Amino acid sequence: MLAKGQTVIQMMEQLAPKHYAMPDDKIGLQLGTLNKEIRNVLVALDVTTEVAEEAIRLQIDLIIAHHAIVYRPLKHLQTDTPAGKLYEKLIKHDIAVYIAHTNLDVADGGVNDMMAGALGLSGLSHLEGVHTEKLKKLVVFIPETHHEQVRAAVFNAGAGGIGHYSHCSFNLTGTGTFLPGEGAQPFIGRLGQIESVTEVRFETIVPEGIERKVIQAMLKAHPYEEVAYDLYPLELKGRTFGLGRVGKLAEACTVADLVVQVKQAFSVETVRVVGNLQQVVKKIAVLGGAGSRYIQASLFAGADVLITGDIDYHSAQDALAAGLILIDPGHNIEKIMKSHVADYLIKHLTAKKYTTNVIASEVDTEVFKFV
Structure with a gap:
């Protein structure tokens, strides 16, 4: 028995309730309809042209993604623009797109817990309460x-x-x-x-x-x-x-050793580091996405290190002056949500005896190349 779109999303919203989202965050159904049977679900970080082509190839009926495809108000829907071509491709193949963003960040078992778990952090608390x-x-x-x-x-x-x-x-x-x-x-x-x-x-x-x-x-x-x-x-x-998590490593280590763990945990080849690589650290803050504005919250929480993405130059200077180590493995490490959300949905659909299939996207949507 195939699950209806509404049924799949009810399960998703048990993990990441919509009311957990930050104000004005663009979440929920952004394209298509849930009023249909769902054969295949694709879980993705971003919905790019490559992800849409993957969805078409896999005969996907519903994409559940972390990042919105409609973030700013649309002034037009012209199909000769990059965004317009993407929307047209999805609509023509009857692929619905549902977004779980900051609600998935905040939720128990959400993106920030996934990141903390990947590093083996314990005694978790959040960086900033939001709900x-x-x-x-x-x-x-x-x-x-x-x-x-x-x-x-x-x-x-x-x-x-x-x-x-x-x-x-x-x-x-x-x-x-x-x-x-x-x-x-x-x-x-x-x-x-x-x-x-x-x-x-x-x-x-x-x-x-x-x-x-x-x-x-x-x-x-x-x-x-x-x-x-x-x-x-x-x-x-x-x-x-709340957003972000603060916890302790199983054992204290140098920043250089922590960098190795971060690369392995999040499958990245390079990171940016602010601070002394030989400093010994124990208490770690993690936050998926862009975390420049959480430097003060990390200091207040007593963290030795903040691991997050999209650190800007002046925020890095502020952190260095305040004695906070920064490790920036990029925004794309939120890709950790793909396999976790897919596993969650498979478990709950199987428990209800639904035959709907769930697949984690294999498309790498990292836009930066380091040469």
């Missing part, structure tokens, strides 16, 4: 006979987490009353007769991002025709998600 979960309290009244069933369904959907604790709830037994009216099909009781039932008032915490999923799970597990439940907004804040 704090809003929390709600779910209160639902459950017949005592189905209490454990409903509670398990709610927890399995992701509710009940407070800090490092899971399955958090409050449960109070009492008596519920109701009178089934004409047209009702009561699970307990008879039409026209007031019924008293031993019920449990079950309360738990629900992150706003999974509210719909939790409510659906609760309603499916609950035996009542009409379920009495409430959702209250809370002043208590949930987890904070």
